[in-house]
Amino acid sequence: MKHIYENHLLWVYRAMKTSRYFEEKMEKVYLEGKQPVFNIGAGPVPGEMHLSNGQEPAAASMIVHLTKNDTVTATHRPHHQAIAKGVDLKKMTAEIYGKKTGLGKGKGGHMHLFDPKVKFSCGGIVGGGIPHAVGAALANKKRGTDWVAVSFIGEGAANTGAFHESMNLAALWNLPFILVVENNSWGISVSMKNSTSVSSNDIRAKAYGINGYLVKDNDPLEMYRISKEAVERAREGKGPSIIEIETYRYLGHFQGDPELYRPKEEVPILREKDPIERLKNHLLRENIITDDKIKNLEDKIFNEVDNAYDFAIHSEYPEPEEALEDVFC
Amino acid sequence: MKHIYENHLLWVYRAMKTSRYFEEKMEKVYLEGKQPVFNIGAGPVPGEMHLSNGQEPAAASMIVHLTKNDTVTATHRPHHQAIAKGVDLKKMTAEIYGKKTGLGKGKGGHMHLFDPKVKFSCGGIVGGGIPHAVGAALANKKRGTDWVAVSFIGEGAANTGAFHESMNLAALWNLPFILVVENNSWGISVSMKNSTSVSSNDIRAKAYGINGYLVKDNDPLEMYRISKEAVERAREGKGPSIIEIETYRYLGHFQGDPELYRPKEEVPILREKDPIERLKNHLLRENIITDDKIKNLEDKIFNEVDNAYDFAIHSEYPEPEEALEDVFC
Amino acid sequence: METIKEKRKKLTGSKAMIQALEQEMNRDSNIFIMGEDIGKYGGIFGSTTGLYDKFGSDRIMDTPISETGFIGASVGAAAEGLRPVVELMFADFHGVVMDQIYNHIAKIHYMSGGNVKLPIVLMTAVGGGYSDAAQHSQTLYASFGHLPGLKVVAPTFPHDIKGMLITAIRDDNPVIFMFHKTLQGLGWMDQIDASLGPVPEEAYTIPLDKANIVREGKDVTIVGVQMMTVEALKAAEKLAEQGIDAEVIDLRSIKPIDKETILTSIAKTNRLVVVDEDYYSYGITAEISAIVASEGFKDLKAPIVRLAIPDVPIPYSRVMEKFVIPNADNIIDSVKKLVKI
Amino acid sequence: METIKEKRKKLTGSKAMIQALEQEMNRDSNIFIMGEDIGKYGGIFGSTTGLYDKFGSDRIMDTPISETGFIGASVGAAAEGLRPVVELMFADFHGVVMDQIYNHIAKIHYMSGGNVKLPIVLMTAVGGGYSDAAQHSQTLYASFGHLPGLKVVAPTFPHDIKGMLITAIRDDNPVIFMFHKTLQGLGWMDQIDASLGPVPEEAYTIPLDKANIVREGKDVTIVGVQMMTVEALKAAEKLAEQGIDAEVIDLRSIKPIDKETILTSIAKTNRLVVVDEDYYSYGITAEISAIVASEGFKDLKAPIVRLAIPDVPIPYSRVMEKFVIPNADNIIDSVKKLVKI
Ligand SMILES: Cc1ncc(C[n+]2csc(CCOP(=O)(O)OP(=O)(O)O)c2C)c(N)n1
Ligand SMILES: Cc1ncc(C[n+]2csc(CCOP(=O)(O)OP(=O)(O)O)c2C)c(N)n1
């Protein structure tokens, strides 16, 4: 049992670190072609770019409990979940580069990543992915599987109608469904306190007669523990849960966000408590891994990510006329 | 104080009785031209017809606490609230008859009654009126008045996205807003237990950090008491509430509903406990009114309603071309 | 025109729908239906009557009034390999779920580069004429037709209703299946002949992208859809008495539009009237006029006539409602003026 | 063409919007603005920058992500006599609030027989061209234009943006005010000349139902809106070098459409190209083609040309996105073919 736990924590570390490295690289790549004057449409990676640095525990410590039969839906800020869910990293990166080899042949882009092989999807409409996961959970139940569906949202999305309708359905039909609310305190420039009438969204579980959990301070271990419970309950037919995790948004809402609305001191304080560093220290302290091995692991991660970028960069762009394909099958 | 209370109860009785008599008459009128074969589009009152017989306490025992400065929004089943709110009964009846003299010159019909003089409106989209009342409450607060806004919905509407978004806004902005959920156990043919993940919607107040109240068994006196508290709190700036009242739907969802989904024994049991009769007995028992005076009052009511029907029946139809007017002002 | 099949009974539109659903559900256990009052009630406009008793609550699921929730859920269920049929009770309510319909259901196949398939049928009731007023009488054909990624069909006659619904269910793409209330042949609405027609008993398919010439003629082409096809046919009969030979095309498919059938007809008649029970601006009359004015211009000998609901909400009162919905008389008047040009 | 005013500075589209809002808010204390990130952030596309500091959180209200809630709330606030201006951040999100927009905001005045007035302005950002993909790049002009009860405007140049926004605010009817991201002249997007233009300092109004001839010509009429007007003007300049004299009409008003200006132009040029950044079917190209084919048929000497986004969701990858959005080159090609007919 201990052994599984330790392996799981290593898995979580790997997933978080992969996401972090992937995104730190993306932060730079995204600015290519956008210097000296930032132009959102320019460079190899045009369009909006929402990074999740700081929010990795929400994704990794939940998804460690899932298999590829379990469904995950995510948002406009989807990389950390996609990576944890095992989305093909090369194809995902290629998609973000708008290449023909991408997950969506360049048609989707960073906010619209679909990898049905690992049952991952995301989208750019706040709240829009929640009912999709409910539908997957419904299918899982109908077919008598023990598969679950998890929808990740930001705290801002908990004020959409889609949240409420979906939660009521999931509870009413007792579906194997879990909603993870990544509360990073901000919905673009609007703070949680200016958007939400309760202090945390686990409270809202009461409105559906289901379990609500709150994970404080972005803690990967606590998120691991709570997620395990929620996933097990879902698999056992005990119905849906809401998990809210207090997490950190290190960067702007999207790259290029001037963040004039945000106190300057906020991010440095958050970065002090970086969850990846915290988990690393835990792993070392508890002798779950050695210093050497962790370096090794990290090199593997860097390699994998670098390869994905190389693949993306060296892939071909689609032909313009391919825009006309794939409307219908 | 006693005096006010007694007058209020008489007012409630009058409002309930007016609505009941109005609707019993409508039940008959609606069938004119639809015999022997029911045809929804035929007769002097075509289209859908949703009657509220049995649900009167929800409307009267709340609206007794309101003035014409307070806003009410209602649903597809709006007569009991409209009557309690003091909507011009002649114009309302004329509207239902599709006459030029109607509230909406015949353009609105039974589901779309607007009387801005007493700040009443309703509509045919489930959940659609909730945000309107929130907006009125916002205006009331902005202008520093102590006016409130009340939205009436059915229990089915509590599962719409509009419910959730509106409640969060009202709570977040601490608005003088009250949501009354008339739980008549049915949303057309779907029972509360098949639509709603909690046993009553006052529970959902917790999801917004506000007060929730449950009025059991369609009790006009308890509804009076609770509504008084909620309205006073709203006027004092203490924020919104949800009140759910267990009420009775005596008739089908709409006239012509075959009601195959509904246990035959349900309605007779409900009718046994008729809230108007209960209040009448209370009024007599407590010597708030005498038998004679109540007859007198009832005659007045019948007269008023009969006059409204006469007015409607004898009014002119609009010219066809008037359909082109009033799109813009 | 469709080939005639053997062993056909006369069915109403509603019964044709139910038969299609039942046969397909028997064929494929992945099909299930979700919607409001589609269980014991059998669908407010009779789309599912009797199916609850046959298939039970697992495959015929009543839902709460949560259109974004349950229609959005069809996406996840379809991605998992099921084949959801969902009902939006009135097309008029589309606004509470439009994001799921056009940003998700319609686009996911494309955004995924073809990797995700969403075999979803969205059935929805359309149309007015019985004083259900501004929020319950619309067709909104073009509101759906405008958006890429959806096949949108609106059959008129029972035979087409059954065949096109079966095709829609078997299609791996999302299909909006609009059925007209008056054409359901329900006992509690106006009874019209067109709502009853011969329907083969076995399952059969009719393509989702073909208009149907329901009356051949040489003097003028009238394009209609659902009740407007019915009105056009009535008009054509009266016009025939006056020596005017109208060709009537039943559009059936709102998206994609069968241009070929229309253009071929115009090449013969040189004159076009389009009749629509949707709003005038940016509606079917606009799209078909534009197709002909750009791709059939040389064949056009007279101005195109557009008949549709003027740009006003649908009024409640019978006199006004009748005034705004085009009818056979309006068509006859227009055609008579047109053939003189 | 508009009369030229004195004392005008060059402003961007964004600054023109802000100036209109500020001047009107100073004039009338009943006006307030609600929307997501319109407070300290100043509007994602710069529609309200600086207004929060000037008017405070009571009149510039950031909202939760609850479009049905707060846009629906504008109905109640307007009925109470306030004049709400609400922002839907991207037109692409309309599906989450469409019921409030078209079943309530658009219809209540009518359903009330004219008794309820709803002076609501709904501002929303439209347009693509910067790889924001299928859910953030649409214009959806026709999705709004199709529905009765809404005035829908989409001005191009800063001068019109200011004047039409002021008119919209003063109008007692609901108005959808669409502003194009690229025409806002924002520092972090493509810089184009058209996004900067002379704007009088004082408040002024421009009617909501008039198109504008932005270039006179005699050989062909090109109708565009927003970025397509800009492309049309570019095309017209190059065509002029080749001896083709194009008239360019900036539509400005999606609903109602200024038929007269278009028909008068066609009477002169006899040829029509319509260019749209919305989807092809049931879009602006359809409606304008239909107007001309029915009401200006006699003046038309050649098939109408429709250029619009083909019926596909907007793809992310730059090469594909550029391919689907019409541009000056497409227009030039079409016109050159057309004038030969
Ligand atoms: C329905 C809808 N409304 C508004 C937006 C614009 N928008 C994109 S992200 C965002 C903030 C989301 O906040 P939150 O849910 O907390 O997620 P986070 O960005 O913090 O991860 C907003 C308002 C949208 N994409 N969809
Ligand atoms: C958004 C929307 N969905 C569905 C409907 C169809 N419909 C009308 S009334 C109704 C049931 C409403 O139930 P409830 O809210 O409990 O009110 P009641 O009829 O019991 O008064 C339904 C489903 C509608 N009008 N609007």
Ligand SMILES: [Mg+2]
């Ligand atoms: Mg957030």
Ligand SMILES: [Mg+2]
């Ligand atoms: Mg009910």
